[in-house]
Amino acid sequence: MTPPTATVTARRRGATHRRATARRRLRLLSASILLVAIGIAVAMPLFRRAVNELALPLAYSDIIRQQAAEKHLDPALIAAVIYAETKFDPRPSSAGAEGLMQILPQTAEYLAHKSGATTFHVSDLGTPQVNIAYGSYYLRYLLDEYQGSEMLALAAYNGGEANVTRWFRAVRAEGRPFTISAIPFSQTRAYVVKVLEAQRDYRSTYPRQLGYR
Secondary structure, eight states: OOOHHHHHHHHHHHHHHHHHHHHHHHHHHHHHHHHHHHHHHHHHHHHHHHHHHHHSOOOOHHHHHHHHHHHTOOHHHHHHHHHHHTTTOOOOOTTOOBTTTTBOHHHHHHHHHHHTOSSOOGGGGGSHHHHHHHHHHHHHHHHHHTTTOHHHHHHHHHHOHHHHHHHHHHHHHTTOOOOGGGOOOHHHHHHHHHHHHHHHHHHHHOTTTTTOO
């Protein structure tokens, strides 16, 4: 028969061993949680950046900055138009528009003539440098036509200059200010809102890439 004292001692040793094991497990669990927390803290900015780049892609930022400087445009406006037109993944439209900024061949030929270009070919619109240059030139032209109004310039970029001029004159003839809600084409209204929102997002998301700092 085991003496009572030995039994008590064994029980105490067992309890001490269990407590020690529990403490080791708790320390391991705490260390694991800490490592996971550190991993999340390190990965979160990378994850957020990846999400931003998927939701708001940017490419050819050097060309965008160059054209913005030459044409006296907001680089975020150029990026936002590209985003609204193709999300930086160009393909010909059903109307025949080409390239990143979806420029119609006849529009490009008009712009080439207006700018004095002598070597332009429609196939050049597939080249990012050429496409962004012509799209930026067109934006600058439209802004000048509409006294610097980005809303009207964007409406004309999407809905056509003749339409916007007609809408504007009709609204002003009624003594009303021309606002986005006055654009009768729902597609053009949505386009203007999309570009202006994207312009703000590009400024805040890519300040370094677009030359703001």
